[in-house]
Amino acid sequence: MVDVPHTVKAFDDELAALQTKILRMGGIAEANVAAAVQSVIRRDRQLADRTIVADQRIDAFDGEIADLVTRMLALRQPMAQDLRMIVGALRLANDLERIGDYAKNIAKRSIAIGVSAPQQPMHAIPRMGDMVLTMIKDVLDALANRDPERARSVWARDPALDELYNSVFRELLTYMMEDPRTITACAHMLFIAKNLERIGDHATNMAETIHFAIVGARIDGERPKADVTAEMSAPGKDA
Amino acid sequence: MVTTDQAQPKPVVMPLDGPVKIAARGVNLWYGAKQALFDVDLDVGANQVTALIGPSGCGKSTFLRCINRMNDTIPTARVVGDIRLDGEDIYSPAVDVVHLRARVGMVFQKPNPFPKSIYDNVAYGPRIHGLAESKSHLDDIVRFSLERAGLWKEVADRLPQPGTGLSGGQQQRLCIARAIAVSPEVILMDEPCSALDPIATARIEELIDDLRDNFTIAIVTHSMQQAARVSQRTAFFHLGILVEAGPTEQIFTSPLDQRTQDYVTGRFG
Amino acid sequence: MTDIAEKPDVAPPLASAARRAQVARRLKKRYAAEARFRFLGLLAVSVAIAFLVLLVGTQLIQGVPAFLASKLEISVTLDPAKIDPDGTGDPKVIGDANYRDLLLSALQTRFPEAQDRRQRRDLLGLVSTNATYDLRDMVLAEPALIGQTVTISVYTDDVVDLYRKGKIEVGDPDAKLSDFQVQALAQLEADGALYTTFNSALFVNSASREPESAGLLGAVVGSLLTLVVTLGIAFPLGVAAAVYLEEFAPKNRWTDLIEVNINNLAAVPSIVFGLLGLALFLNLFGMPRSAPLVGGLVLSLQALPIIIIAGRAAIKAVPPSIREAALGMGASRIQTVSHHILPLSMPGMLTGAILGMAHALGETAPLLMIGMVAFVADVPAGFTSPATVLPVQIYLWADFPERAFVDRTSAAILTLLVFLLLMNATAIYLRKKFERKW
Numbered sequence: 001m002v003d004v005p006h007t008v009k010a011f012d013d014e015l016a017a018l019q020t021k022i023l024r025m026g027g028i029a030e031a032n033v034a035a036a037v038q039s040v041i042r043r044d045r046q047l048a049d050r051t052i053v054a055d056q057r058i059d060a061f062d063g064e065i066a067d068l069v070t071r072m073l074a075l076r077q078p079m080a081q082d083l084r085m086i087v088g089a090l091r092l093a094n095d096l097e098r099i100g101d102y103a104k105n106i107a108k109r110s111i112a113i114g115v116s117a118p119q120q121p122m123h124a125i126p127r128m129g130d131m132v133l134t135m136i137k138d139v140l141d142a143l144a145n146r147d148p149e150r151a152r153s154v155w156a157r158d159p160a161l162d163e164l165y166n167s168v169f170r171e172l173l174t175y176m177m178e179d180p181r182t183i184t185a186c187a188h189m190l191f192i193a194k195n196l197e198r199i200g201d202h203a204t205n206m207a208e209t210i211h212f213a214i215v216g217a218r219i220d221g222e223r224p225k226a227d228v229t230a231e232m233s234a235p236g237k238d239a
Numbered sequence: 240m241v242t243t244d245q246a247q248p249k250p251v252v253m254p255l256d257g258p259v260k261i262a263a264r265g266v267n268l269w270y271g272a273k274q275a276l277f278d279v280d281l282d283v284g285a286n287q288v289t290a291l292i293g294p295s296g297c298g299k300s301t302f303l304r305c306i307n308r309m310n311d312t313i314p315t316a317r318v319v320g321d322i323r324l325d326g327e328d329i330y331s332p333a334v335d336v337v338h339l340r341a342r343v344g345m346v347f348q349k350p351n352p353f354p355k356s357i358y359d360n361v362a363y364g365p366r367i368h369g370l371a372e373s374k375s376h377l378d379d380i381v382r383f384s385l386e387r388a389g390l391w392k393e394v395a396d397r398l399p400q401p402g403t404g405l406s407g408g409q410q411q412r413l414c415i416a417r418a419i420a421v422s423p424e425v426i427l428m429d430e431p432c433s434a435l436d437p438i439a440t441a442r443i444e445e446l447i448d449d450l451r452d453n454f455t456i457a458i459v460t461h462s463m464q465q466a467a468r469v470s471q472r473t474a475f476f477h478l479g480i481l482v483e484a485g486p487t488e489q490i491f492t493s494p495l496d497q498r499t500q501d502y503v504t505g506r507f508g
Numbered sequence: 509m510t511d512i513a514e515k516p517d518v519a520p521p522l523a524s525a526a527r528r529a530q531v532a533r534r535l536k537k538r539y540a541a542e543a544r545f546r547f548l549g550l551l552a553v554s555v556a557i558a559f560l561v562l563l564v565g566t567q568l569i570q571g572v573p574a575f576l577a578s579k580l581e582i583s584v585t586l587d588p589a590k591i592d593p594d595g596t597g598d599p600k601v602i603g604d605a606n607y608r609d610l611l612l613s614a615l616q617t618r619f620p621e622a623q624d625r626r627q628r629r630d631l632l633g634l635v636s637t638n639a640t641y642d643l644r645d646m647v648l649a650e651p652a653l654i655g656q657t658v659t660i661s662v663y664t665d666d667v668v669d670l671y672r673k674g675k676i677e678v679g680d681p682d683a684k685l686s687d688f689q690v691q692a693l694a695q696l697e698a699d700g701a702l703y704t705t706f707n708s709a710l711f712v713n714s715a716s717r718e719p720e721s722a723g724l725l726g727a728v729v730g731s732l733l734t735l736v737v738t739l740g741i742a743f744p745l746g747v748a749a750a751v752y753l754e755e756f757a758p759k760n761r762w763t764d765l766i767e768v769n770i771n772n773l774a775a776v777p778s779i780v781f782g783l784l785g786l787a788l789f790l791n792l793f794g795m796p797r798s799a800p801l802v803g804g805l806v807l808s809l810q811a812l813p814i815i816i817i818a819g820r821a822a823i824k825a826v827p828p829s830i831r832e833a834a835l836g837m838g839a840s841r842i843q844t845v846s847h848h849i850l851p852l853s854m855p856g857m858l859t860g861a862i863l864g865m866a867h868a869l870g871e872t873a874p875l876l877m878i879g880m881v882a883f884v885a886d887v888p889a890g891f892t893s894p895a896t897v898l899p900v901q902i903y904l905w906a907d908f909p910e911r912a913f914v915d916r917t918s919a920a921i922l923t924l925l926v927f928l929l930l931m932n933a934t935a936i937y938l939r940k941k942f943e944r945k946w
Contacts, residue, residue: 004501004506004507005506006504006505006506007505007506007507008505011505076505077463077464078504079463079467079491079492079503079504079505080490080491080492080493080494080499080500080503080504081500081504082504082505083491083492083504084492084493216492216493216494216495217493307836309832309835309836312831312832312835314758314759337838337839337840338838339838340835340836340837340838341838344836344837345832345836347829347832347833347836349829351827351829351830351832351833352833353830353833353834353848354830354852363834363837363839363847364837364838367837367838367839367843367847368838414833417833417837418836418837421837421838
């Protein structure tokens, strides 16, 4: 950390330990998301199984971080940036835990799709996956380097991800209407895309949390939202 | 070290939303040749609790003591600047310091009841200022003040006993009762809980919050948690300079000045 | 900003067995030094106590016998022909009668064998010279006794008293006892007419040349009157000065100068105050000599610095929190002083005053200068009548040649010590009684 050290040195150590835990948890979550996307693309069942098991480590980290945060709140009575960072850590752990859950869900669905024929929209899922992964990576870097600008850039990327999801949604709807036999696989695909979109939302949450923890102010402006699928109906009906 | 001629960052003072009770402008104070306060500009809002925090020797107590001119009792102290109570300059020759102290009461760090009975402690102020018209009126004032300080139930049956026989927390509430017996407009508190245990502290804090309806309160405290709990506005002093003043929740979650940040997070002081 | 986190340049010494042994050795040395110091302290206290015991002990051994006196019981026939032959009842006539003769005839009745002048003189020499005056006073007080035979107790002569106490032997150059007197005493002793009793003369009589009737009453009253004047002047002045210096005076070079001078004044030899009193009160103002008023004035000059110093210390001891509380309540300075500072410092001031008074009580030298050394046989009637004080009385008695005054000097010293003890006890009592918990 670049700051002046605390008078109570143990507090600095605890803060450092907390950040390390978040970053390690983030690293595992990132790897799990990557593995889950790969298992979908490559129809790799073993990889999917490993990913599902690896989620337990994320959950374990979540518990550890919650304990550490509780302990620090009770013993150190943090104020100002320390308070923001410690409370933020709790939220980051929560977001990462959710990201892990979505990765696990993606891995499970990859197993379900495995038996079905290869699907058309396979080009969109890797793209979404790449986008989500860079978001997670950048947001963790923003935390590690105390870089509010990088956090802000992650936050700004969410609409692009939403756009991508919207297009995948439309595309899958079209497939399902064309060929009802693909509905099962397409529905799984739809959920996978949705899960990736949700992971992006959590990464955006994390960006906001990190920005607030570092700067003490929220990212200016309304949160960009481009997921319009809720207002969509089946294409062709009213088009 | 910070020296006088070194350019200081401007203090970050968030404007007060609400009526101003005490307005200090350009307050400088010297103890002999040593300057203890540098150009302090601070408003204390009416009917709210303003906490003054900062490391030891930062001038927060000194500033508090300027408000009721307790620094007058120190022969070497010299105050320059303008402090207005409801717009009236309290350092003007027209202001009688005895009258000022009746308007601006004070509670000290160490509970300091007079070695007299509980009744006489509370009745002292009304007596010297001639506020009571009769014995029964004085009784009423004493009773009301003790009730207001949350002490009546505990001492109602032993008013003639010495005030020094009470517990520390009770003594401090007795001192608060003594201060409010003269119906001041402002109550200054100089680390009122530093000599008390946590339970007694909690009772005083509860009382402070309660008194806010009728009085304007300025409190010096070393405990940031206490400042956070009782005050609506917090001012951070460092080396005789007002560094930052603003709403309490802002000072303790997102202070704007790095020195405030370092202090409230326990990085110095 | 403070660099608390900065690492010290020198690493702290590591704990090791050698180091622990070194510490243990030093510890032993430290304990030995502490024990030595304790022993020295105890020794000092013991020496002081030994000297005190020596002083009080010798005075007790010498002085206690003086509290007892020998008395002789004899029957005196108050012959009207000798006292008031014409039966006028006129006190002047009664007072002028020859009581010595009456006493002598009473003694002769007891010892008919004494016929020659020398033996008669020896008989009279057994009783106090003042016995004739005592007899006269008795008759004057109650003229109805004339014509009766009364049994009276009279003090024996001091030599007889000393002889009976075994302080002098027959043949001693001081013991002017003839063989006839020794025989007579043995007979009287056998009769039970000669007995030992409490020497009340010591406390109800004033000074006298005759040891057996010499008393301290005049000196005690003189001392009390003097102390009343001293207290009445020194206490209010001292308290006022202390309060002013502590609470009101600005702290500058002048007050520093005053403080230094007050401290110096407390150390000025007391004789200097006596000379001042002589020059100022007697010569300049023409006040009466030997008077308790002047003595009190001189002693108050001497007690003043002590009271001021004690008073300032007592005021300083009042916690500043009380002062702040009063000022914070809007009390003015004089209210703060009169409502809080004075009542709280009063026990300390009183203690100081009493110690100052005790000091004054024991003072002799300045009083010598203003004539209080004169022999005063009466109890002083007021502040301006001639008087003497206890320590001066001791000084005078110590100078008298009669052996019996040696005892009485010690008795007077013991009395003075008791007075001092009482005053100091009062001081402690006051301090305890008014001691407050702040």
